[in-house]
Amino acid sequence: MCGIVAYIGHREAYPILIKGLKRLEYRGYDSAGIALLNGNLNIYKCKGKVADLENIVAGKNITGSLGMGHTRWATHGEPNDTNSHPHISQSGDIAIIHNGIIENYATLKEELSQRGHEFTSDTDTEVLAHLIEDIKNNTHTSLEEAVRLALHEVIGAYAIVIISKNDPTKLIGARKGSPLVVGIGDNEYFMASDATPIIEYTRNVTYLNDGEIAFIKDGKLSIKTIQNVEKTPYIEKLEMNLETIEKGGYEHFMLKEIHEQPRSIYDSLRGRFDPINCTFAMRSLKEFETKIKNLKRIIIVGCGTSWHAGLVGEYLFEDIARIPVEVEYASEFRYRNPVINEDDLVIAISQSGETADTLAAIELAKEKGATIFGLCNVVGSSIPRASHAGAYTHAGPEIGVASTKAFTAQVAVLTLWAFGFAHLRGKASKQDLRNAFAELEAIPAKVEKTLEREAQIIEIAKLFSETNNALYLGRGYGFPVALEGALKLKEISYIHAEGYPAAEMKHGPIALIDEAMPVVVIATKSSIYEKVISNIQEVKARKGKIIAIVTEGDNKVRKMADYVIEIPETKEYLEPLVATIPLQLLSYYVAIQRGCNVDQPRNLAKSVTVE
Numbered sequence: 001m002c003g004i005v006a007y008i009g010h011r012e013a014y015p016i017l018i019k020g021l022k023r024l025e026y027r028g029y030d031s032a033g034i035a036l037l038n039g040n041l042n043i044y045k046c047k048g049k050v051a052d053l054e055n056i057v058a059g060k061n062i063t064g065s066l067g068m069g070h071t072r073w074a075t076h077g078e079p080n081d082t083n084s085h086p087h088i089s090q091s092g093d094i095a096i097i098h099n100g101i102i103e104n105y106a107t108l109k110e111e112l113s114q115r116g117h118e119f120t121s122d123t124d125t126e127v128l129a130h131l132i133e134d135i136k137n138n139t140h141t142s143l144e145e146a147v148r149l150a151l152h153e154v155i156g157a158y159a160i161v162i163i164s165k166n167d168p169t170k171l172i173g174a175r176k177g178s179p180l181v182v183g184i185g186d187n188e189y190f191m192a193s194d195a196t197p198i199i200e201y202t203r204n205v206t207y208l209n210d211g212e213i214a215f216i217k218d219g220k221l222s223i224k225t226i227q228n229v230e231k232t233p234y235i236e237k238l239e240m241n242l243e244t245i246e247k248g249g250y251e252h253f254m255l256k257e258i259h260e261q262p263r264s265i266y267d268s269l270r271g272r273f274d275p276i277n278c279t280f281a282m283r284s285l286k287e288f289e290t291k292i293k294n295l296k297r298i299i300i301v302g303c304g305t306s307w308h309a310g311l312v313g314e315y316l317f318e319d320i321a322r323i324p325v326e327v328e329y330a331s332e333f334r335y336r337n338p339v340i341n342e343d344d345l346v347i348a349i350s351q352s353g354e355t356a357d358t359l360a361a362i363e364l365a366k367e368k369g370a371t372i373f374g375l376c377n378v379v380g381s382s383i384p385r386a387s388h389a390g391a392y393t394h395a396g397p398e399i400g401v402a403s404t405k406a407f408t409a410q411v412a413v414l415t416l417w418a419f420g421f422a423h424l425r426g427k428a429s430k431q432d433l434r435n436a437f438a439e440l441e442a443i444p445a446k447v448e449k450t451l452e453r454e455a456q457i458i459e460i461a462k463l464f465s466e467t468n469n470a471l472y473l474g475r476g477y478g479f480p481v482a483l484e485g486a487l488k489l490k491e492i493s494y495i496h497a498e499g500y501p502a503a504e505m506k507h508g509p510i511a512l513i514d515e516a517m518p519v520v521v522i523a524t525k526s527s528i529y530e531k532v533i534s535n536i537q538e539v540k541a542r543k544g545k546i547i548a549i550v551t552e553g554d555n556k557v558r559k560m561a562d563y564v565i566e567i568p569e570t571k572e573y574l575e576p577l578v579a580t581i582p583l584q585l586l587s588y589y590v591a592i593q594r595g596c597n598v599d600q601p602r603n604l605a606k607s608v609t610v611e
């Protein structure tokens with residue numbers, strides 16, 4: 001978490017940094033800060049959002065063509081002005097911004113304190129600024145060498161940027177475990193947590209690898225490892241469009257992203273299968289054909305919404321390809337000494353491609369010899385780079401903190417993989433593929449049609465915006481949808497919500513139901529439709545208020561439910577792609593009714609790069 005951006009070149013840095021911070025604010029918004037070098041090192045920082053920072057700097061000296069900015073998601077030290085970044089060294093000459101956690105900061109701090117260093121904040125980051133200066137002064141070395149030597153002593157994860165009053169032509173950045181991209185313009189350079197602050201200025205970027213340090217000195221970029229090995233920068237062209245990271249007329253990114261799903265699902269499927277010849281065009285299927293034919297088990301790892309997509313993946317792979325699957329919370333998997341074999345395939349699902357726990361889970365699985373497929377949205381991010389193969393979701397940048405279009409794009413690709421694996425293992429014929437492709441091609445239009453229910457959903461949201469609790473029930477493919485619906489509601493509206501397998505309710509949660517409890521039920525026409533109806537009866541008997549997601553034309557559930565939202569009929573295995581949409585809209589409009597900041601819910605950040 002935390003967003004970092006930096007600039008060195010011929011323009012004024014401030015406008016670039018502020019705009020960049022606004023784009024990175026999804027990564028954290030507890031506090032914001034900026035450092036500008038113009039002979040003096042001017043630092044402005046405060047608790048709050050980037051807009052608060054703008055108020056603070058009004059009327060101050062914001063000149064300088066070298067500078068850096070930070071938007072924080074607090075880990076060490078509460079969000080306040082002092083703990084905000086940038087942090088400075090003992091003399092105040094060196095400034096640093098940081099995304100990550102320095103795990104051994106307490107030991108380093110103790111050692112530095114004994115050498116006379118005094119600290120003003122509670123952060124781990126300040127310690128690093130002091131350490132760099134300490135090494136620089138004691139070894140009489142250059143700033144860049146001091147940074148390299150300091151990083152030798154650091155345990156933990158970081159993306160850092162450093163500037164110094166005494167070195168006004170230098171910008172230094174380094175990464176280990178947290179992302180950092182360097183933009184290469186015409187006599188100017190940028191550094192940022194992702195490419196969004198850079199794209200207006202240059203399309204040429206290089207993504208730093210773990211353990212690499214980028215030095216910009218006198219207008220030239222060089223890259224070295226912490227072990228002092230020179231690296232040739234690998235320059236890539238950015239393909240992102242500016243429009244995709246702006247709101248495009250919508251009130252919030254979340255709403256825009258919900259509405260983008262017909263397109264993002266289409267883009268995630270596009271070019272990956274040939275419906276005429278019934279073949280796939282996915283490198284992962286081609287290059288790992290033998291592996292897929294022989295694998296004994298799939299382990300899916302992810303967190304949050306990506307874990308929910310993984311649960312859909314379990315149902316898909318078992319249902320369609322008949323391969324045993326385990327779905328694991330990455331944070332649990334990595335610490336519970338799991339059994340991992342060489343003939344396992346681990347699929348890591350992550351929108352950001354940077355989630356620390358998911359990344360650590362695949363590193364563990366790699367050590368044990370498993371093959372890793374990454375399923376990520378952010379191109380060039382750490383998880384795809386650490387995977388043996390995989391696929392991107394092509395959902396486009398997802399900026400709203402609550403994940404929406406990434407989820408459906410993940411499920412779309414998992415469906416393709418399930419059929420691809422099934423075909424390679426003789427479990428799906430060409431005709432099965434033909435049918436599945438036809439169904440998949442129809443999904444974007446069905447999602448479009450579901451979005452037309454928006455006005456009705458707004459009305460339902462108004463009725464339930466004051467509730468304190470909500471239950472979401474589903475069975476089969478409807479169960480992960482229920483979990484995802486509950487997560488969306490709680491994270492953006494702060495209403496306590498639980499997702500449950502509908503039949504599990506009678507083993508405990510049914511005690512919660514009374515006339516004040518809204519119960520959202522996924523009650524579409526499926527193989528277990530009748531069973532779900534029985535569960536609805538159980539809720540009804542306890543006076544719960546039922547909001548049912550039903551298949552178009554349904555009149556059985558309609559008679560029992562208080563409200564119904566219709567979605568187009570589709571194959572059961574594709575239902576999560578459609579049934580999730582009304583739940584996203586419902587949570588969005590409930591949160592709006594409650595006056596919540598849907599794009600930046602409290603305590604959250606988009607990219608969770610700390611464990």
Ligand code: F6R
Nearest residue numbers: 304305306350351352355402403
């Ligand atoms: C929920 C949400 C989070 C993320 C989770 C994993 O709306 O956004 O639960 O799904 O933090 O993030 P990624 O997918 O980037 O690994």
